[in-house]
Amino acid sequence: MYVQRHTDSTQIGSVRGQRRVIYFARKQSTSKVTTPLHRIPDRDAAFEREALPWIDDVYRFALSLTRDESDADDVVQETYLRAYKSWHTFLLGSDCRRWLFTICRNVFLRSRERTRPMVELEASDGADVVGVGVVFAQALDRGWEDMFSRLDLIPAIERALRCVPEPFRSALLLVDVEDQSYEAAAEILSVPIGTVRSRLFRGRRLMQEQLIAYARDAGLAPSQQALARRANA
Amino acid sequence: MPDAAPVATLPPIPPDCLEFVLHVWDYLDDQLPPARARALREHIARCGNCQAYQAFQRSFLAALARQRGRAPAPAVLRARVAFLLRQRQASAQ
Numbered sequence: 065m066y067v068q069r070h071t072d073s074t075q076i077g078s079v080r081g082q083r084r085v086i087y088f089a090r091k092q093s094t095s096k097v098t099t100p101l102h103r104i105p106d107r108d109a110a111f112e113r114e115a116l117p118w119i120d121d122v123y124r125f126a127l128s129l130t131r132d133e134s135d136a137d138d139v140v141q142e143t144y145l146r147a148y149k150s151w152h153t154f155l156l157g158s159d160c161r162r163w164l165f166t167i168c169r170n171v172f173l174r175s176r177e178r179t180r181p182m183v184e185l186e187a188s189d190g191a192d193v194v195g196v197g198v199v200f201a202q203a204l205d206r207g208w209e210d211m212f213s214r215l216d217l218i219p220a221i222e223r224a225l226r227c228v229p230e231p232f233r234s235a236l237l238l239v240d241v242e243d244q245s246y247e248a249a250a251e252i253l254s255v256p257i258g259t260v261r262s263r264l265f266r267g268r269r270l271m272q273e274q275l276i277a278y279a280r281d282a283g284l285a286p287s288q289q290a291l292a293r294r295a296n297a
Numbered sequence: 298m299p300d301a302a303p304v305a306t307l308p309p310i311p312p313d314c315l316e317f318v319l320h321v322w323d324y325l326d327d328q329l330p331p332a333r334a335r336a337l338r339e340h341i342a343r344c345g346n347c348q349a350y351q352a353f354q355r356s357f358l359a360a361l362a363r364q365r366g367r368a369p370a371p372a373v374l375r376a377r378v379a380f381l382l383r384q385r386q387a388s389a390q
Contacts, residue, residue, distance in 0.1 A: 108386045119378065123370035137374050144378045148385055197310050200318045203353045204346055212356035221364055239326075240361040246328065261328065268322060272357060 111151050114160045115144070121242060122164050128237045129172045131226045139175065143168040162244065165252045169234065195269050199276070211279055224274035232267030235260050240268070313340060317347045321354050 122143055127136040147154075147167050154163055202208070228236060231253070238249040239260070246264075250257045310318055317337050323329050324337050341347045 108382075111382070116379070119375060120366075120369040123374065124365075124368050127368060133371075137371070137377075140370065140374060141378055141381065145381060145385065148382055196318060200310055200314075200350055203350055209349045209352040210356060211353065212360040217360050218364075218367070221360060222368075225364075236361070240358060241364045243362065243365065246326070261323070265322060268357075271361070275357070275360075 107151055110156065111148055114154075114156070115147055115151075115164060118161045118164050119144070121161055122168050125165055125168055125237060125242065126172065128225055128233055128241075129169065129230070135175070139168060139171050142171045142175075146171065159248070161242075162248050162252060165238065165242070165244075169252060195273070199269075199272055202276070208276075208279070212275070217275060217278070220275055220278040221271075224271050224278070227274055228267050228270045232263050232270060235263035236267035236271060239264055311346070314344060314347050314350075317341065317344075318350065321350065325351070325354060325358065 119140065123136060123140050126139040126143070127133065130136045130139055143164060147164055150167075154160065203211075225233060225237070234253060235249060238244040238252060239246065244252065246257050246260050249260045249264075253260065255263075317324065317340055320329060320333075320337070324334060327334070329337070341351055
């Protein structure tokens, strides 16, 4: 006896989630298969197929939350154990990475509740607006158009990410690094989209402050375009 | 040491550019209503300062996006998670 198994995942994805779309599209090409009943992939196989491939992403997210490799290991481990336990609630074909991020964040929050009271900062838009204006003026004055492509920023970004406080870091990581849409980030963080937007604004601004300081320390000179602009002024 | 110059000496933001400066990320993330996005697009097309600032912000976001794929889960962690899952699976049967 044979059964047909369908995993229609083509609805998944977003404008920002191109890689995810490709991933699911590739899977779909082999998704309609006939399988002997005695070999129907059970929940364990489905879990391994759908959830385990995202372990790098979950680890990166956990690391950004905990800022500690050992704590991140614990959070990832607990995330997968909880995900396995709750696998029956996961709708096959929906966004597994988003689901795992949500669990990961909950695990992190629980672990933090145990260790210290959670104090969340929120954006103070007034100060940020001034900060953005300063960055604009400096960027033009000092010729930073291509600053981020002229420096090896990998170590600086890793360091700066750890300096951005919660809850801004989560928003920044989900949207800018993990390529989640604003809507997906709002769902993962259990906040309105407007909150994601304001946290992202603050997180990006704090990140830029750190990277600009790094570039200044590295002695980044004005770009050729900036020098030409000054010469023409 | 030019970078130590106080903020007060920096040129002020031209009023025409202010809207773009304040909403550059919403613009780049395609989060603005179409009419506002169109107005900003038209401003950028004729403003060298905002073109430069857009390039600056685009390269910032691109630098962050390049972080994806870095810091893979350690092999030991992968092995531990796989082992624990197998244990759970075995005990559930």
